[in-house]
Amino acid sequence: MDDCLFCKIVKKEIPSDIVYEDDNVLAFLDINPVRKGHTLVIPKNHSTCIGKMTDEEASNLVIKAKELAPKIMKAVGAKGFNFSTNCNREAGQVVFHTHFHIIPRNDSNELPHWPRSSPPKEELAEMKNTIVSFLKE
Ligand code: 5GP
Ligand code: ZN
Numbered sequence: 001m002d003d004c005l006f007c008k009i010v011k012k013e014i015p016s017d018i019v020y021e022d023d024n025v026l027a028f029l030d031i032n033p034v035r036k037g038h039t040l041v042i043p044k045n046h047s048t049c050i051g052k053m054t055d056e057e058a059s060n061l062v063i064k065a066k067e068l069a070p071k072i073m074k075a076v077g078a079k080g081f082n083f084s085t086n087c088n089r090e091a092g093q094v095v096f097h098t099h100f101h102i103i104p105r106n107d108s109n110e111l112p113h114w115p116r117s118s119p120p121k122e123e124l125a126e127m128k129n130t131i132v133s134f135l136k137e
Contacts, residue, residue, distance in 0.1 A: 001046040006097035010044045019072070024057075025064045030101070034111070037076035037104040041065040048096045049087035065100045078104030 001007045008014040010026055019039060020027035030038040043061050047053045053061070065083065073081045082103040086093040105111075119127075 001097070004046055004097050005095055006040075006042050006099065007046050010042070020064075020068055022064075024060055027065075027068055027102075034101075034103050035078075035105060037072050037078065037102075039068070039072050039102045041068060041100045041102060043098055047098045049093065049098050050085055051087055053098060061098070061100070065102065069102045072102055073104045076104045078106050080105040080108075 005014065009016045009028065016028040016031075018026060018028045020041075024044055025041065026044055027039050027041045030040050041061065041064065043053065043057055045057060047057065050058055050061075069081050069083055073079070082101065082105060084101045084103075085099065086101075
């Protein structure tokens with residue numbers, strides 16, 4: 001993908017602060033970190049989001065990110081971490097090359113929590129039925 005920012009980072013056409021690299025995976029600091037040590041873990045092969053990866057690519061990436069996350073947490077003296085990925089613009093994705101965010105955390109109250117709703121149990125049951133029948137198709 002010639003016009004993909006993270007492909008350019010993989011090819012070292014754009015500089016980044018790389019903390020880990022192997023044949024398939026690159027991990028580098030987010031340029032606008034949410035917290036100190038905020039790291040992005042990406043596959044070297046272009047895909048737009050995790051749902052578009054092969055099972056093998058996705059599992060390799062998850063396994064590597066799982067290995068790196070607690071080490072990055074310890075390296076920056078944090079006691080927890082968020083591990084997340086955004087798929088599609090509607091979910092806040094801005095760079096359309098699969099990436100996991102690893103965000104070291106020290107206090108669950110230091111960032112705003114997602115606003116929560118309290119739907120009636122009938123609504124949850126209906127939603128469960130919708131998803132379960134969709135998954136069976
Ligand atoms: P998204 O919202 O797509 O999940 O997150 C994209 C992330 O990439 C953001 O956290 C943003 O700060 C980071 N980012 C965007 N451009 C660059 C860049 O040129 N270099 C680095 N290291 N990170 C970037
Ligand atoms: Zn790319």
